[in-house]
Amino acid sequence: xxxxxxxxxxxxxxxxxxxxxxxxxxxxxxxxxxxxxxxxxxxxxxxxxxxxxxxxxxxxxxxxxxxxxxxxxxxxxxxxxxxxxxxxxxxxxxxxxxxxxxxxxxxxxxxxxxxxxxxxxxxxxxxxxxxxxxxxxxxxxxxxxxxxxxxxxxxxxxxxxxxxxxxxxxxxxxxxxxxxxxxxxxxxxxxxxxxxxxxxxxxxxxxxxxxxxxxxxxxxxxxxxxxxxxxxxxxxxxxxxxxxxxxxxxxxxxxxxxxxxxxxxxxxxxxxxxxxxxxxxxxxxxxxxxxxxxxxxxxxxxxxxxxxxxxxxxxxxxxxxxxxxxxxxxxxxxxxxxxxxxxxxxxxxxxxxxx
Numbered sequence: 617x618x619x620x621x622x623x624x625x626x627x628x629x630x631x632x633x634x635x636x637x638x639x640x641x642x643x644x645x646x647x648x649x650x651x652x653x654x655x656x657x658x659x660x661x662x663x664x665x666x667x668x669x670x671x672x673x674x675x676x677x678x679x680x681x682x683x684x685x686x687x688x689x690x691x692x693x694x695x696x697x698x699x700x701x702x703x704x705x706x707x708x709x710x711x712x713x714x715x716x717x718x719x720x721x722x723x724x725x726x727x728x729x730x731x732x733x734x735x736x737x738x739x740x741x742x743x744x745x746x747x748x749x750x751x752x753x754x755x756x757x758x759x760x761x762x763x764x765x766x767x768x769x770x771x772x773x774x775x776x777x778x779x780x781x782x783x784x785x786x787x788x789x790x791x792x793x794x795x796x797x798x799x800x801x802x803x804x805x806x807x808x809x810x811x812x813x814x815x816x817x818x819x820x821x822x823x824x825x826x827x828x829x830x831x832x833x834x835x836x837x838x839x840x841x842x843x844x845x846x847x848x849x850x851x852x853x854x855x856x857x858x859x860x861x862x863x864x865x866x867x868x869x870x871x872x873x874x875x876x877x878x879x880x881x882x883x884x885x886x887x888x889x890x891x892x893x894x895x896x897x898x899x900x901x902x903x904x905x906x907x908x909x910x911x912x913x914x915x916x917x918x919x920x921x922x923x924x925x926x927x928x929x930x931x932x933x934x935x936x937x938x939x940x941x942x943x944x945x946x947x948x949x950x951x952x953x954x955x956x957x958x959x960x961x962x963x964x965x966x967x968x969x970x971x
Contacts, residue, residue: 652697652698655695655696655697655698656697656698658694658695658697659694659695659697659713659714662694662714663714666692666714666716666717668717668748668749669714669715669716669717669746669748669749670714670715670716670717670720670746670747670748670749670750670751670752670769671699671712671713671714671750671751671752672712672713672714672715672751672752672753672754673699673704673705673706673710673711673712673751673752673753673754673767674696674710674711674712674713674724674726674754674756675710675753675754675755675756676726676727676728676738676755676756676758677728677756677757677758678755680704680706680708680709680710680711681710681711681726681727681756682698682709682710682711682727683711683726683727684696684711684724684725684726684727685724685725685866685869686713686722686723686724686725687722687723687725687866687867687870688720688721688722689721689722689723689741690719690720690721690743691715691716691718691719691720691721691722691746692715692716692718692720693713693714693715693716693720693722694713694714694715695713696711696712696713697711697712697713698710698711698712699711699712705751705753705767705768711726715746716746717746717747717748718745718746719743719744719745719746720743720744720745720746721741721742721743722741722742723739723740723741723870724739724740724741724742724754724756724762725738725739725866725869725870725873726738726739726740726756728758738756738757738758738759738760738873739756739760739870739873739874740756740760740761740762741762742754742762742764744764745771747766747769747770747771749768749769750766750768750769750771751766751767751768751769752764752765752766752767752769753765753766753767760877787880787882787891787954787958788880789878789879789880790878790879790880790881791877791878792875792876792881792890795875795876796872797856797871797872797875797897797904798853798856798904800875801852801853801856801899801904802848802849804887804888804899805845805848805849805852805899805902806845808886809841809844809845809848810841812841813837813838813840813841814837816836816837816840817834817837817838820833820834820836820837821834844902847902848902851903852902852903852904853903853904854903855903855904855905855906856897856903856904856905856906859905859906859907859908860906871892871894871895871897874892874893875890875892875897879891879892880958882948882951882954882955883944883948883951884898884899884900884942884943884944884945884948885900885901885927885943885944885945885948886899886900886901886902886943887899887900887901889942889955891955891958893962894908894909894910894962895907895908895909896909896959898940898942900941900942900943901943905940907932907934907940908934909959909962909963910962910963911934911935911936912932912933912934912959912963912966913933913934913935913965913966913967914932914933914966914967914968914969915930915931915932915933915956915959915960915966915967915968915969916930916931916933916968916969917929917930917931917952917953917956918930918931927943927944927945927949928943928944928949928952929941929942929943929944930942930944930952930955930956932959942955956968
């Protein structure tokens with residue numbers, strides 16, 4: 617036992633460190649190779665199961681894409697796989713996927729190749745009528761534009777135009793203060809609590825100077841500030857993680873990418889709500905919440921009688937039984953009907969309840 621402890625506690629030599637790092641790198645490469653082989657095998661099984669499946673080659677900024685994923689909203693497709701240069705229309709190795717003939721709608725998320733301009737990853741949505749044995753080129757540009765062209769086939773009118781009703785309200789687009797969801801919440805809470813701490817410190821400083829209070833009371837605001845920060849960074853994000861951790865990794869990346877782009881942000885009391893395509897990210901009352909729009913079953917606006925018209929709340933009930941209360945104060949109350957109508961546009965199945 618002593619020999620084992622001595623061996624365990626001794627410092628590693630340079631050759632041993634290099635050997636461990638090499639083994640880790642080898643495991644990573646084997647994992648990547650195994651994943652690519654699995655995707656290729658799934659694509660072969662898909663093509664055998666769906667004879668006549670259309671082939672869609674993926675491009676990013678004019679170059680074949682190498683990394684990415686997709687979410688199928690309509691139709692039957694396989695996972696993206698690396699297509700060899702011998703079978704690729706551009707004679708270059710790149711990502712592609714098969715789609716069963718018929719109406720197909722997918723949301724793509726591609727990562728930029730090395731040396732390409734633009735962001736690290738961009739998402740886009742394509743909807744088209746897949747032709748049997750057709751070959752298509754799906755292109756995503758760094759600014760988010762998507763293009764779909766026919767490389768092999770007879771039907772040239774394959775793109776399906778979406779008929780969406782005009783939105784009832786227009787929102788100005790804003791960028792978050794930080795690109796990451798949690799870092800944005802932490803920064804905003806840090807700034808809010810710091811402002812409160814400084815106001816309390818000025819008040820106590822005045823009472824110490826004029827009222828004769830002991831100087832030790834000046835230590836209370838910093839201590840309270842640190843304690844509230846710890847609560848905000850741990851307990852405040854619990855509700856967010858309860859929903860976030862249940863989402864697939866692909867959807868998490870999609871929400872994160874959309875959060876980084878300019879989007880509508882409406883002010884709340886002690887926070888704000890970010891309106892994304894399929895969810896709401898709310899900072900309210902020192903907490904961070906993620907509300908999936910398709911899980912909202914009822915929407916109700918409520919005015920408080922004892923606030924003299926200064927406050928209104930939007931209460932959201934979800935399928936999981938959770939209730940979220942978004943408080944709009946003073947001039948921010950004008951945003952409440954806009955947020956309510958936006959939710960109903962995204963999820964028409966939700967019920968509007970009388971207050």
